[in-house]
Amino acid sequence: MTDSKTSSTNSLLSKAWVYYEQGPITQILQQTSIPIDTELGLNELIIEIKAAALNPVDIQIGNIPQWIANWILFTGINKPKVPAADFSGIIYKIGSNVTKYKIGDEVFGLNFSLTGNGCLSQYIKLSENLPTLTHKPANLSHIEAAAIPLAFLTVYTALNNWGGFQNDDTTDQKVLILGASGGVGHIACQMARAMNKYVVGVCSTQNIEFVKQMGANEVIDYTTNDVVSASKEYGPYDIILDCVGGTQLIPYLNSDFLKSNQSIYLTIVGDKTSRGVMGGVASYIFTPAMVFRSLKSMIGLGPRYYCINLSLTEENTNQMVSMLKKGMIKPVIDSVFEFSNHVKQAYERLDTGRVKGKVVIDFDK
């Protein structure tokens, strides 16, 4: 049987924001309808999206040069590419072997795609085995749940998987968070504080109170202070988490900044400072200095330094749900934009680099 949303018996028409050619996302995005194949594999399911959160990486993927998209990522010429990775929604249809979910279940998660299989679409098709798909905690709305996965998984990867922070009573551990007010930084402050760590956050004047509310014990205003000397005053640290990029602290990673030879400088951006260019481990490709720094650290000839990406594991996803259910982490929404016609404005807001928390798209509007 076909319904009004169905373009044929085996596909569903989904309103979506897409782009066909690479470029600045606010210029290339357009609204259209894309068919979603409703013939499901045994473990596949279709989710009706209710909310999606935007991330700088959406903009960075749009900016990948056309030749790389065509000939290295094989994104498909003239194929519509849908951006955005963070979502929350409701299970709409399931394959015959799906056991973890049933129709109507509220779910959220992260569907990271370099090839344009993103979430700014009313419906998406995924596998039930995607490690970053899970049930949405009842204490969060879809808007709140969508705001969490990419930021949480990035921070947990850094603080726990790399930095070794646990949720324990070790209150003498200290973390410095550069970019403490942004989408990732505000979760980093909350998580470190929830793990009983001493938190020093760096942000601009307008965000000082916000960063304190997020859990920072000390706040450094980078617009009125020399970040090097101010952060040295509160140091040394067990972890320095850089969510901004650049090399400002790199020459100073001595015992004033890193507490022991187990202490670590982690950047999720790299040496680059341009927001439009892909960062994380991709920065190693273009920045030999970062490669040498990490190699020196690996062989014990320099301070521990790594540029990292978020780890998309089921274990980290389970930690996310657990901490959310206990109220240890609460999303902060910078702004909500309508899916129907304000997605470009939402990306413009994110692209200012001045957001406080997350920018979210509401699919009911």
Ligand SMILES: NC(=O)c1ccc[n+]([C@@H]2O[C@H](COP(=O)([O-])OP(=O)(O)OC[C@H]3O[C@@H](n4cnc5c(N)ncnc54)[C@H](OP(=O)(O)O)[C@@H]3O)[C@@H](O)[C@H]2O)c1
């Ligand atoms: N490697 C990975 O796996 C990974 C994962 C997630 C994100 N990332 C990258 O991490 C970066 C941050 O992501 P995000 O989502 O947090 O971005 P975002 O939300 O756009 O970050 C905006 C925040 O950055 C702050 N900021 C800008 N310049 C600053 C400076 N010099 N010092 C301190 N704070 C500064 C701003 O605060 P003020 O207004 O106070 O300046 C604002 O609150 C992006 O480049 C993103 O691509 C990487």
